Amino acid sequence: MAQNKQEAFTxxxxxxxxDRGGAWFLGVLALVAVAVPVLNQLVPATSATHLSPxxxxxxxxxxxxxxxxxxxDLIWGYCGILSLGHAAFFSLGGYAMGMYxxxxxxxxxVYGDPILPDFMVFLNYKLLPWFWHGFNHFPFALAMLVLxxxxxxxxxxxxxxxxxxxxxxxxxxxQALTFALMLAFFRNDMGFGxxxxxxxxxxxxxxxxxxxxxxxxxxxxxxxxxxxxxxACRAIVESRxxxxxxxxxxxxxxxxxxxxxxxxxxxxxxVFSAITAGVAGALYVPxxxxxxxxxxxxINSIEAxxxxxxxxxxxxxxxxxxxxxxxxxxxxxxxxxxxVWLFALGALFVLVTLFLPRGIVGLVGARGKDK
Amino acid sequence: xxxxxxxxxxxxEDLTVSFDGFKALNKLTLxxxxxxxxxxxxxxGAGKTTMMDVITGKTRPDSGTAWFGSGIDLLKxxxxxxxxxxxxxxxxxxxxxxxxxxxxxxxxxxxxxRSFLKTLRARITPEQRRRIDEVLExxxxxxxxxxxxxxxxxxxxxxxxxxxxxxxxxxLLLVDEPVxxxxxxxxxxxxxxxxxxxxxxxxxxxxxxxxxxxxxARRVTVLHEGRVIAEGDMDTVQRDAKVKxxxxxx
Numbered sequence: 001m002a003q004n005k006q007e008a009f010t011x012x013x014x015x016x017x018x019d020r021g022g023a024w025f026l027g028v029l030a031l032v033a034v035a036v037p038v039l040n041q042l043v044p045a046t047s048a049t050h051l052s053p054x055x056x057x058x059x060x061x062x063x064x065x066x067x068x069x070x071x072x073d074l075i076w077g078y079c080g081i082l083s084l085g086h087a088a089f090f091s092l093g094g095y096a097m098g099m100y101x102x103x104x105x106x107x108x109x110v111y112g113d114p115i116l117p118d119f120m121v122f123l124n125y126k127l128l129p130w131f132w133h134g135f136n137h138f139p140f141a142l143a144m145l146v147l148x149x150x151x152x153x154x155x156x157x158x159x160x161x162x163x164x165x166x167x168x169x170x171x172x173x174x175q176a177l178t179f180a181l182m183l184a185f186f187r188n189d190m191g192f193g194x195x196x197x198x199x200x201x202x203x204x205x206x207x208x209x210x211x212x213x214x215x216x217x218x219x220x221x222x223x224x225x226x227x228x229x230x231x232a233c234r235a236i237v238e239s240r241x242x243x244x245x246x247x248x249x250x251x252x253x254x255x256x257x258x259x260x261x262x263x264x265x266x267x268x269x270x271v272f273s274a275i276t277a278g279v280a281g282a283l284y285v286p287x288x289x290x291x292x293x294x295x296x297x298x299i300n301s302i303e304a305x306x307x308x309x310x311x312x313x314x315x316x317x318x319x320x321x322x323x324x325x326x327x328x329x330x331x332x333x334x335x336x337x338x339x340v341w342l343f344a345l346g347a348l349f350v351l352v353t354l355f356l357p358r359g360i361v362g363l364v365g366a367r368g369k370d371k
Numbered sequence: 372x373x374x375x376x377x378x379x380x381x382x383x384e385d386l387t388v389s390f391d392g393f394k395a396l397n398k399l400t401l402x403x404x405x406x407x408x409x410x411x412x413x414x415x416g417a418g419k420t421t422m423m424d425v426i427t428g429k430t431r432p433d434s435g436t437a438w439f440g441s442g443i444d445l446l447k448x449x450x451x452x453x454x455x456x457x458x459x460x461x462x463x464x465x466x467x468x469x470x471x472x473x474x475x476x477x478x479x480x481x482x483x484x485r486s487f488l489k490t491l492r493a494r495i496t497p498e499q500r501r502r503i504d505e506v507l508e509x510x511x512x513x514x515x516x517x518x519x520x521x522x523x524x525x526x527x528x529x530x531x532x533x534x535x536x537x538x539x540x541x542x543l544l545l546v547d548e549p550v551x552x553x554x555x556x557x558x559x560x561x562x563x564x565x566x567x568x569x570x571x572x573x574x575x576x577x578x579x580x581x582x583x584x585x586x587x588a589r590r591v592t593v594l595h596e597g598r599v600i601a602e603g604d605m606d607t608v609q610r611d612a613k614v615k616x617x618x619x620x621x
Contacts (some may be wrong), residue, residue, distance in 0.1 A: 020374045024599055068513065075620065177393075239490065239491045239492070239493070240479070240490040240491070240493040241491040241493075243471055243475050243478065243479055244479060244490055245471055247468045247471060247472055247479055249466075249470075250469050250470055250471070250520075251466045253466060254466045254467075254468070255468075255479075255570065257450075257454070258454075258479060258480055258485075258535070259451055259454055259455065259485045260479075260485045260490075261485060261487075264486070264487055264489050268487045268488075292374065322577040
């Protein structure tokens with residue numbers, strides 16, 4: 001009886017609507033994970049339904065962006081913290097992966113140096129900088145692509161939340177953070193390849209990055225990572241901690257008055273979100289084949305927020321859908337009408353804000369439950 | 372009055388708070404008995420809110436003492452520690468969590484660990500569920516347990532907030548203008564609710580609505596310019612010449 005009551009109550013609960021949207025999302029993701037290998041590996045290249053390597057890369061990119069958007073949604077949609085610097089964590093994860101890939105090139109570089117990547121030879125480095133050590137080991141790189149974004153988020157968040165920097169002020173300093181990182185990474189003497197960044201990767205854990213088969217596997221890994229991080233985020237927002245996050249968003253000081261350490265909650269979520277963004281960036285780099293400082297550009301973080309707004313904040317899967325749709329439109333428009341893309345993006349953001357406060361997902365699933 | 376100052380729930384003695392020379396509290400002395408329902412009235416600026424602020428640690432007095440029971444010096448505790456010690460305050464403007472259900476609002480107010488990792492793994496125990504049901508019963512919101520906070524009527528929000536205080540089973544409840552903006556039916560319901568709480572808890576109500584005060588208070592304290600000018604049952608204080616002069620305006 002008590003169990004039935006509990007179920008009836010769950011139906012009403014906006015934070016756990018049985019997650020039908022999530023089931024749909026995971027279903028579509030599984031479909032992609034099946035279709036991509038089939039269409040690329042089994043369908044002959046001459047067929048019209050064959051998926052080109054470019055197509056795989058594009059899908060992989062969308063999934064990475066989806067993961068970034070979900071990370072933004074976790075803190076913005078649930079905790080009310082608008083980060084306009086999440087591309088920084090994405091880029092740091094990407095750079096960590098890039099460092100590993102650079103060290104894998106070895107003698108196959110243009111200059112043939114067994115230790116130093118090409119750009120270091122070009123810039124007259126004699127020794128490998130200390131922070132490049134260890135990146136020839138894949139597990140070390142994996143650890144770093146989690147730890148570096150996490151540490152930055154921890155330190156930055158600790159200072160920001162402890163000083164009760166909230167709202168638009170927090171958004172502005174996160175923009176400053178990513179902008180500062182961009183300027184730093186542009187400098188040649190940072191040891192990260194300056195404005196050229198890293199490219200010309202050869203292989204990852206022994207597999208040729210230019211073979212279709214590796215591309216397919218990378219895409220499958222990305223899909224699995226996206227599904228797993230979705231599940232993790234979903235578990236967080238449906239726990240009591242998730243309800244505290246809602247409470248913080250609705251009435252922060254009231255939550256504090258109930259005795260919850262609001263700053264600590266924000267910090268945990270911010271760090272987790274940064275790690276998710278970092279992993280997304282790390283998956284992005286081997287598929288795209290390049291990482292450079294322009295990934296830190298402030299506009300990238302703003303775009304990620306627009307994806308979330310378009311898809312529908314506070315649902316997780318909505319953010320992913322928004323990222324895929326907006327980027328699909330971007331791929332199309334920047335190809336067909338390159339000059340209108342930014343106007344289209346701006347117009348989209350204005351229209352969504354005015355007419356679709358709950359995003360595309362809100363439009364589809366408008367059952368008035370949250371009214 | 373039983374001359375003894377022992378066995379009181381709350382002791383406020385000689386409290387003085389001044390803001391830029393203006394004395395919000397002027398040697399205020401006041402006691403609250405265990406399980407008592409005390410109503411505090413007074414014109415604007417009499418020091419009612421400042422007194423609540425001192426008890427809850429939001430404002431520190433310039434001089435005087437504030438003890439909770441005979442063992443807890445409130446002036447040494449932080450706001451959060453005062454809450455944990457068993458003093459709950461309901462603010463004038465109701466703030467419930469709008470996008471959580473009534474049940475979830477009460478769940479978050481449950482006593483227990485507040486750390487992120489603990490709440491991440493927290494599951495509601497049958498005992499906690501019973502406690503929530505019990506409070507839902509007391510505040511009369513059983514039918515609204517699954518409704519979002521934001522669809523509640525004004526009065527219901529006030530009751531929910533009182534319910535959230537009750538979840539932590541405080542020994543002293545401070546209630547700031549509970550019936551402002553309520554319909555007569557809601558006022559009546561609130562009076563019943565507060566009266567049912569007295570006995571189990573000490574309840575201090577600050578209110579302007581005289582009819583309401585008359586309906587719930589056994590003891591009324593009148594504040595004026597930061598000090599107590601009269602005390603007693605409603606009829607006694609209303610007959611008091613000083614009270615008539617400063618407050619009732621007769």
